[in-house]
Amino acid sequence: MTAQFDINQIRPQFPALHQDCNDQPLVYLDSAATAQKPQVVIETIRQYYSGHNANVHRGSHSLTATATAQFERARNTVQQFINARFSNEIIWTRGATEALNLIAQTYARQNLQVGDEILVSELEHHANIVPWQIVAEQTGAKVVKIPMKPDCTLDMDAFHQCLTDNTKIVAVAHITNVTGTRNPIEQIIADAHQQGAVVVVDGAQGIVHETVDVQAMDADFYVFSGHKLYAPTGIGVLYGKQAILEAMPPWHGGGKMVEKVSFAGTTFSGLPGKFEAGTPNVAGSLALATAIDWLQSLDREGAEQHIQRLRQKAIDGIAEIEGLRIVGLQANASLFSFIVEGVHHQDIATLLDQQGIALRAGHHCAHPMLDALGLTGTLRVSLALYNTEQDIERFIAALHKACSLL
């Protein structure tokens, strides 16, 4: 049994949180952009480079054998974490963005034809829009928007209208990054499958706050980045169903993704090597596995309840600020976006930064969603399991002060 979630045990494990920012203790409320890292994750990277650094799947000495074993064990850790059926369904990438581009440039490029449609929700991050626009341009397929409703949830009636025999791919976020909207992905996947379409789930936010079971969900593809999940930047995961991955052409060419190279022609490796050309981010893979083990050693449900409590406290504490409006408030999200009527979001962010409060201001890489809301940007408070009551009290006081000055 895991011990009950205790913030006092968690907070000290994050060295980056114990620093000053503009002469005041840092309050970090930008975890949806990237999360801070616990000491065990940092230690994994240090140990790797100061101990058994070696290339993987190459050479015959002991260091490379150790590195390779750890690298493949990390893949198994990810497999178990998302309950994939096979470990070779886990492909290492640089992050969610690279994984989405990989799917677009292999699966989609091979399968799309003129007249085919890719349904993309209006709530998406640019990483789940632009790769589809690029491959649509290359193949003559069309990107079709699934609109959202005024409450910032997906319009499921519109989705059902968009879903036709022409639909080949549906690309949606598990949880979105501007408002924390959770899309009904189980329903979306079931409906899309009935039309014979393949579903790509952007799990960059969802993986952090839910227990993901790709088999139960029946996602064809599920992608995420390590760095929002308490792991380093530059490492991420593409999950795909084995049969789909096997039928896909390779993307990058190079070492490890080949069986035999000759100038007469080249035969490619099987999974997962086919999609992992070149020397991979070994330290990143090991550190991601450490982050997952660490997270799984905690009471994750308790951690989410902690985050919910803090979010409610923040919302209650700023409610009476004049002109303040929460944009698309979602129940049970780990973040919220807001604006203050008549004041530019960047001006508020600057005044908060001067008080040591780090949060996100801007379009959050989601221009279409902001356009639909008629906004150029919002301020976003995004929480992680290491935030404290005191962080929220500091934020509330700082926002009141900022607004009184503007």
Ligand SMILES: *Cc1c(COP(=O)(O)O)cnc(C)c1O
């Ligand atoms: C952060 C994010 C991405 C992109 O992740 P990278 O780590 O920058 O590749 C994609 N989708 C969502 C919903 C995100 O929050």
